[in-house]
Amino acid sequence: MAALSEEQQMIKDQAVAWVKEQAPLTTFRAMRDQGTELGFFPETWSAMTELGWSGMLVPEAYGGAGLGYQTLGLVLEQLGRNLVPSPLFASSVLGASALMQFGSDEQKQRLLPSIADGSRLMVVAMDEGPRFNPASVATRLLGSPDSLILTGEKCFVMEGMAASDFLVVALIENDAGDPSLGLVRVSADAPGIHRKPVKTMDSRGYANVSFDQVAVNGLDVLIGEGNIEKLFDVAGVTLSAEMLGSAAAAFDMTLEYLKTRKQFGQVIGGFQALGHRAASLYSEMELTRSCVEAALAALDQDRADVAELASLAKGKTSEFLHEMSSQLIQIHGGIGMTDEFDAGFYLKRARVVEAAFGNAAYHRDRFATASGF
């Protein structure tokens, strides 16, 4: 980013300090060891809501701060550095963005203030199979306006066990009877909803959720101006900001090790094979950062090239985090393989977020299509 505003610099400094002091990796490790079903510590989440992060995106008219994606990205990057687990991404970023894009004014009035203060966890349920694929959604909303029924199965729902509400991606028929993808809000404890925790290697909270003939209030169908692709662009870009933070931390750990570990009577960073690998990784990180920052700016400016930049950002970040997390282990050697050391956390988290909202291959394909070939 060319230059941060005074407010942005303050928010960034605050995030840097908070993550360092209040959310060290030892806290994440404690949560992992404890094996909580939620996938985060509630006290971590309350501290984050007190800092106002849960309301960063939500417009002031609906109880938030309306700060935009670039400013949010500064916080997400810092959280990514220490792999801080919280429902911030699932609810305050994705849930809030979905409402902001798709919701009517009534729906925004009713739901956004409680998302902004962190008391409501509004989680988008999208995936139905092992790979991200918006083209194959089978979950449907059927029936007449006064008796709507939601049926389907969703898997790998982020923060699915902690959610108070689901925003379910479903096929919704318009007045002409043509189905298109939209969003349906249901309370997580509504009759017919069953959720089961999914234990993933990043120790975060996921759930498989089934919706068995769930009755839906007509007021909870979100069919605004939104475009579901655009919502996934928001997801991909903001997740990229977090992933960039994780990758940057992995790079810093690696560089520190290169400067301190001695073999053959010298620090190993003095060996050209490793020096050049570090130089390549650093260069790739600089390129990746440019993509992420450009995509965040494009979201704020609602530019026409959001889709292209979103695929660029998520594709590039997925590639870089993949390589960086592997090199983190390789360059640390044996110690990198031990559970006692933190490198494994980054590797395990990397593969999970790489796959979320389209992996590098998905976004290369999408970028090619957008470029007309």
Add this chain to the structure above:
Amino acid sequence: MSDLAPFRAEVANWLSDNFPQSLKGQGISPFGGVEGEAEIDQDAALWRDRLASRGWGTPTWPAELGGGGLNHAEAKVLSEEMHKVGAINPIPLLAGVGGTMVGPTILEYGSEDQKRRHIPGICSGKIRWCLGYSEPNAGSDLASLATKAEDNGDYWLINGQKVWTSGADISQWCGALVRTDSSVKKRDGISFLMLKMDQPGVETRPIKLIAGASPFCETFFNDAKAEKNDLLGNLNDGWSVGKRLLQHERASQTGARPTSNKVGLSLQQLAKQYVGEDDQGRLSDPDLRTRIASHLMHTKAHGLTVARIAAEAKGNPEVSAAASILKNSATRVSQERAELALEAMGNQGVGWEGDSFTDDEIEHVRGWLSGKAISIYGGSYEIQNNIIAKNILGLPETTQKG
């Protein structure tokens, strides 16, 4: 930046009065040293002189030395307006390395007298400079150079051999790194001398390259002479002068090379032409399609990074170590593109000459071959990685043993 509007209008006006329409969209070819149509060649000289009379060939250099005296924002406006009317700035091409490397270094290190004697010639586009850096036994390890200069009282006497001096056979001046002290550590005994190419002690032999052309020479100095007042920077401080010059070179190489084909087809269009597409408009070769997508994403990321680093360096025109990152990244963009284009063209991408191939096809092949030099000149890919590792990441030096 509305305060630039009057300047923009002035430039647009001046261009409409002075830019010869015959050169519109001609690119660099009228300035490439090959004789073309008489009218175009005449107009090329006219355009060079008109541009030089405003100093706009070297827009940010001091006006009193023949430059344009513009600030960076104004220079950007000038370049945008020229682009709009299909005009190029031929001065940097005509001045050889004078505009991009030697000139900026003279402006930084030169005495007032040196600036007055050398800068106006570069600004005019009439004096071409070459660079005497590499030697047969001093490539990446440049500090091992052996060409010797002795102080003969009235002048410097130079003996030795340089190689890869680009355009040495058509240059009027040379900026050379020479050894002026053999008794100290190799980096501490080097000086930067400027000398005339047209003298009995200088001989050049063009080197034919794999792409067929001879853009480089071997240059031999046998008792060649340089004036005493043409030592740039301090005696035996040539290594810092020379390194600084290379930073200017890197900065000028951070943009990926423009595509060579005149019709301006995008890589994906070119690939479709040769490979075909499926019923959904996707390239028929899915493997190539993926690799082209990867390449285009990298190209985009490179462009965004150039812009980001420029924005972050705003108000600070210093050449930064980031130039090494950008040079390597630009190298990858150019070389990948050339490889992918060649692959897409199949057997039409292996032509050398003759009417079995179009001019564009041949140009692609030649460009692909000459482009292999990008990762070698100006500090090779590996040398740039050394610089990143040492200067940006703070890792220990790996190449200086003892």
